[in-house]
Amino acid sequence: MPFEPLHQESLIQQRWMEAQAFRAPRASELKPGDRTFYMLVMLPYPSGRIHMGHVRNYTLGDVVARFRRMRGDKVMNPLGWDSFGLPAENAAIKNGIHPALWTRANIQEMKGQIQKMGISYDWDREIATFLPEYYRWNQWFFLKMWERGDVFRALRNVNWCEALGTVLANEQVVDGKDERTGHPVVQKALEQYFFAITKYADELLAGHDQLDWPENVKAMQRHWIGKSEGARLTFDLAGGEKVQVFTTRLDTLCGVTFMALSTEHPFIVKAAESDPGLKAFCDQVAAMSREDRLMSDIKLGHRSRLEAIHPFTGERIPIFAANYVLMDYGTGAVMGVPAHDERDHAFAEKYGLPIPKVIESENPWEPGILVNSGEFDGMTSEEAVDAMVARLGGRAEKAITFKLKDWGLSRQRYWGTPIPTVHCPHCGVVPEKAENLPIRLPEDVAFAGAGASPLLTSPTFLDCACPACGRPARRETDTMDTFVDSSWYWMRYLDPKNAELPFAKAEADAWSPVDLYIGGIEHATMHLIYARYFHKIMRDLGLASGDEPFRKLICQGMVLKDGFKMSKSKGNIVDPDEVIAKYGADALRLFMIFAAPIEKEIDWTGFEGIDGATRFLRRATRMVEEHVPTRDPLPAKDQLTAEEKTLLVKLHQTLHKVTDDLDHRYQFNTLVSSLMETSNALADLPADAPHRGAVMQHALEVFTLMLSPAAPHLAEQLWQTLGHEGFCMHAAWPVADPAWLSADEVTVVVQVNGKVRGRILVPASATGDERRAAALACPEALHHLEGKEVVKVVVPPGGKLVSIVVK
């Protein structure tokens, strides 16, 4: 059969499907001693069409999954849909299509496209997060976490648009206005639900040690969690009240000349009520958009009428409201030490405050030796902290602060998991009973666009009975952040139809943790922190074992076009579907893994790369077509000609390397190079080689098996042509034969003073001394030894080289 990718590929896909070739076993089907491998790619959002990023991600995962299967592992390789979220709701508002219909249509479209790529997913395990069978478990987790005290309610600011009467996501707000209608957006505090993720902050930080993850991802998470060790210190106010600050530099306490509080700090808010100047300043800061606040590093402050008392000196310290103090970090109040903090310094200069030096060190912002600090003079910063804590008694204690915030999960949206609580006029906020799950999204809603959240328009949803007292109550209309959906989905794949639990412990123990997780770097912090958090919750609920969900993580690079991210707005999208239609899935897969190392960007400058992949596949096909299949056994080594032996040595050396690339190194671009080298070596075997039939049969079989993970459709076709029944994808991965890993004779490089001066051919069995002697007799080397004294001859292990040192 000639190389006809499209025709062949769909036929082969159909055969795989009919044979359930990608099916992953249930835990009960696994036998003792079975090796399992859980290959996971990040859950896609069903936006409508797949893009090259998906293609790259799924191809890489599929190469690993197929390789592991051939190695004899039991492989879990599932896919599903992250199918709640804003785009579906926007489409509903814009086109009047119900989000469910829009979502279903997109999933169907994208699934078809992915299937054309020949990715070996076990589609029986497919999940979609918008289905009640899935999101009921989000609700179930919420209730379990509520019981454990991992859920709480608190006020948090949202982007509120008064004209629309709705809440907007950050990306919908541009320049303080709704992106579509231009109506003004303000910050408004709403009572919302939170997961207490900060309880796990320390464990999330420590857990990195056991993870085989890219260093930059771990660094981003460390930064995000932002652990900071210091002290909490209470100052008395002149009026008798107390204000607490957090500082990492308690040692600088004697250098405090002012105190700065966030404009949102309760004391400032209260003081502003009777201080119009302060009120005006706070309003001015509040009116600044988030971007403006971040962009400007200008320190603004306003002196309040409040004063604090220095705990050592009793001096009065002015209290300012300042724009550079954040309410949601630490205590929202800082002690100003202008001599030893860059920001405080700028502030003090601007407002004419004294800047007394209390630390002697090279860099004023770094710790050192205390001066002008009374009894603490001469101490190191470290000693001073302990001494001051002791001296301050109950006013100060060592404390740790995190940047990580508790996870606000409320969304004032329709297309998400309804939060399973009820507002009862008598009982307050009450969790729904577990047996009433799922709380389904209602159908009778209006997507007017303007106005309230669609859930508020559904009487059948709103009116309910209080789970506690049974009297009429109102259902919660907030839905969950879609990150909840993706924080445990990989466990649901293991038991996707379980109606009793999110998944059975037996399945979790059989497959978890995920062995390899591949996805985009854009999920380095949010998704990958939430998922790690949820895994720990699942562990603590007794559902899963182990501390971490993803053993190894690889973040694949983006696919660009002419240096830019492909996007609709730029009009530079290369549609995978069209490429597959023209070149076939195998060529696209091969190009995707060959073009660059996995974590680097690929720039799709043109179609030359994929042309190259196609040429290679054609050559391979032709080589197999021209070969006459034979069952003749491979003759003994000593009967073969030099060329035949050269081919077999190259073949087995390459096999060894390819196995290593796939098994340990996860280096896929060199896998393809190796395949090309093998094919070139095959082409070099003389047409009249005496044992050509048997040698080629063996070599082509190994080649086809090695090709199978990357270009699985063609491999099936070639496998058949070579005279085999059954699927190539189910054949055993070949093992490199040690007899062929080295040739009879090997080339030894001769170096003189580190420069390559000659090469000699020695028997593979030659000892180190024999190699040394042969090297010293090498004519090209001798030329460079003339008139010099040989100081030393090094024959390193491996014997591929002899290094001669002369003077």
Place this chain on the structure above:
RNA sequence: GCCGGCGUGGCGAAAUGGCAGACGCGACAGACUCAAAAUCUGUUUCACGCAAGUGAGUGUCGGUUCGACCCCGACCGCCGGCACCA
């Protein structure tokens, strides 16, 4: 500013302390063809040379080593993340 990563041909890249540039793209030359496409063969780091060859070469400078793209130190440049976090 802080954190992480990366600097190798015309381009994508390879080399797990041991022959730098595998493999591919592009380019050039040739074969086939009336011609083109496709395909095949060869050349392709730079300098000098007809050639054999010689010398230089992995951002820069230094170090360790018989031997460094690889390890160590300093610097330069680029990319990514975070960014008033007290």
